[in-house]
């Protein structure tokens with residue numbers, strides 16, 4: 576087994592010049608009305624990383640900094656039609672999946688992606704940061720047997736690893752075992768995300784592996800409350816970098832750098848968990864990370 580670190584390259588390098596066709600990335604995910612996670616986080620990430628983002632919406636959620644107030648999956652037919660519209664005309668160079676809500680939608684999306692030549696990043700979203708279910712328990716088996724096998728890269732967090740495999744990782748020492756358990760379902764690569772690991776190392780550690788190569792991705796852990804959308808942001812950043820032609824280790828390393836910067840610049844909105852700042856790498860610096868205080872969202876009544 577080889578270990579190492581891949582070179583990075585976050586930012587807009589590789590973006591198309593005037594008149595050229597930009598790298599095109601598709602997110603297949605749920606809408607977050609609060610703008611911090613889901614489709615909205617994905618499209619902002621794709622723009623920030625110099626790609627053209629497109630969307631297949633699988634479900635609409637009513638969501639804000641306090642939690643998910645409601646969720647409405649779309650009919651399978653509407654999901655299939657969005658996918659065909661985008662792929663048959665515009666074309667995609669990478670795909671990311673997020674919230675898929677039901678077994679029916681997981682199976683339909685997996686069926687569409689089975690025929691994809693573009694790399695596929697699967698974020699097997701289970702619950703929101705507040706613990707609200709975004710995937711029916713009855714869909715887990717379809718994720719294991721239909722969706723994970725078509726993934727180029729799967730990006731489960733530690734709770735999703737437990738749900739999918741039964742492995743309960745309690746420290747970095749367990750990450751390799753967790754990765755092997757996920758890889759057994761068929762993705763080419765897996766990123767075990769350590770964001771939820773309580774520890775005093777001061778680091779947020781992820782493991783990227785295909786079962787033979789192994790990359791430990793370490794970044795400073797930011798003591799920020801405003802982490803809404805971290806998982807969506809990492810997965811869509813990986814997809815954006817893959818669409819620009821980077822190999823998986825470089826794509827994931829650059830995506831980790833991008834999400835770390837976005838968390839460092841996260842800001843307060845509403846009375847709960849605020850979003851990460853997707854615009855941090857655009858060069859102008861939003862400066863929203865300086866706490867604007869809870870209640871800012873009440874401006875419009």
Ligand SMILES: Nc1ncnc2c1ncn2[C@@H]1O[C@H](COP(=O)(O)OP(=O)(O)OP(=O)(O)O)[C@@H](O)[C@H]1O
Nearest residue numbers: 704732768769770771779795796797804805806807
């Ligand atoms: N406080 C933090 N500081 C720095 N990096 C973090 C922090 N929290 C999470 N990360 C990193 O953010 C990325 C997403 O990991 P995380 O475990 O939060 O995903 P997630 O639980 O799927 O997110 P979400 O709740 O949005 O679904 C990983 O690279 C992780 O290491």
Ligand SMILES: Cc1ncc(CO)c(N)n1
Nearest residue numbers: 605606607612613674703
């Ligand atoms: C729509 C949506 N997708 C994913 C997440 C992940 O947290 C979320 N909160 N909302």
